[in-house]
Amino acid sequence: MLSPGVSDDVWNEAAAHYDDRQLAALVMTVATINAWNRIGVSTRMVAGSQRADRA
Numbered sequence: 001m002l003s004p005g006v007s008d009d010v011w012n013e014a015a016a017h018y019d020d021r022q023l024a025a026l027v028m029t030v031a032t033i034n035a036w037n038r039i040g041v042s043t044r045m046v047a048g049s050q051r052a053d054r055a
Helices: 008-015 020-042
Strands: none
Touching: 008 020
16 A cells, blocks of 8 residues: 655655755655665564674
């Protein structure tokens, strides 16, 4: 089932604080975080297990 997306009220509230370029960056940031979270869950990654100081 697909999510209905962001309501007009929420989008308009965000647009009152950010310009179009900033809104685009915000949407892409949220999408990227979501993608990495889904990759982490599907590969059963443990948070913090890939720390650089453990190499």
